[in-house]
Amino acid sequence: MIKPRLKRLASWLQQRHGAAVKVFVDTAPVMEKPLAERAGLGWQGKHTNLVSRRFGSWLFLGAIFCDLDLPPIRRRAIIAAPAGPASTSAPPGRSRRPYQLDARRCISYLTIEHKGHIPRELRPAIGNRIYGCDDCWRSAPGTSSPRPAASSPSSRARRSPCRCSPSWRRSMTAPFRRRFAGTPVKRIGRDRFVRNVLIALGNSGDPAQADIVAPLVGDTSPLVRVAAIWALGRLAAGDRFVGLRARHEPIEADPAVRAEWQDAAAA
Numbered sequence: 001m002i003k004p005r006l007k008r009l010a011s012w013l014q015q016r017h018g019a020a021v022k023v024f025v026d027t028a029p030v031m032e033k034p035l036a037e038r039a040g041l042g043w044q045g046k047h048t049n050l051v052s053r054r055f056g057s058w059l060f061l062g063a064i065f066c067d068l069d070l071p072p073i074r075r076r077a078i079i080a081a082p083a084g085p086a087s088t089s090a091p092p093g094r095s096r097r098p099y100q101l102d103a104r105r106c107i108s109y110l111t112i113e114h115k116g117h118i119p120r121e122l123r124p125a126i127g128n129r130i131y132g133c134d135d136c137w138r139s140a141p142g143t144s145s146p147r148p149a150a151s152s153p154s155s156r157a158r159r160s161p162c163r164c165s166p167s168w169r170r171s172m173t174a175p176f177r178r179r180f181a182g183t184p185v186k187r188i189g190r191d192r193f194v195r196n197v198l199i200a201l202g203n204s205g206d207p208a209q210a211d212i213v214a215p216l217v218g219d220t221s222p223l224v225r226v227a228a229i230w231a232l233g234r235l236a237a238g239d240r241f242v243g244l245r246a247r248h249e250p251i252e253a254d255p256a257v258r259a260e261w262q263d264a265a266a267a
Helices: 003-017 034-039 105-112 120-128 166-170 184-202 209-217 222-235 236-252 255-266
Strands: 021-024 065-068
Touching: 003 021, 003 065, 021 105, 105 120, 105 184, 120 184, 184 209, 184 222, 209 236, 222 236, 222 255, 236 255
Parallel strands: none
Antiparallel strands: 021 065
């Protein structure tokens, strides 16, 4: 969507001016937001995201690094515009200090970037989010209004495959790569995706979902087993949980999974 366009521009810079170029779109530890602010595209709000007067936070950021000595561009935008008030409905997983973000507690980070077990104390705050969050992004000034029309079909929103429906429940057993080919979900891999689904199920408050969760306490991935045990402890009746624990805990070799059985039983 964005990267192919930047690559075309980078190729033009390379061919026309002989520049050495490198394109980044959330693919390296590049601080795009402060760079975008200095370029006059907007300002960083209290939620740490970039805010534009025209688009709110409806923005995709990318960067082209090159070795050309480019002249500065005069700009009339007022970069130091005041950010909107801090959202009082920010999810518990976020840092509460204005202009700062603790990524270790950010729901987008936990569901997308974090490769390990999500801390127990943060799981309830994730709610039914399976891939990302964006609550702070939506609450930015200007973003609550209808989004601008996309400039190409590839950048238009499409129905997420991660909704709370039988469709995404079946995704836990369907071939993951084939089902999510061409979507951002593919990059987190099957185990992290199923971990996130299980946490969402555990937060559903619907005991009927225990039938979906129970088989996964014996999954091949410790990441999945931990999330399944936590969800089962919140959904299953006492006798069912005790029976599954008696069957699986004695043969469990992973210390994190064994600890989860104990924590879930004590909760």
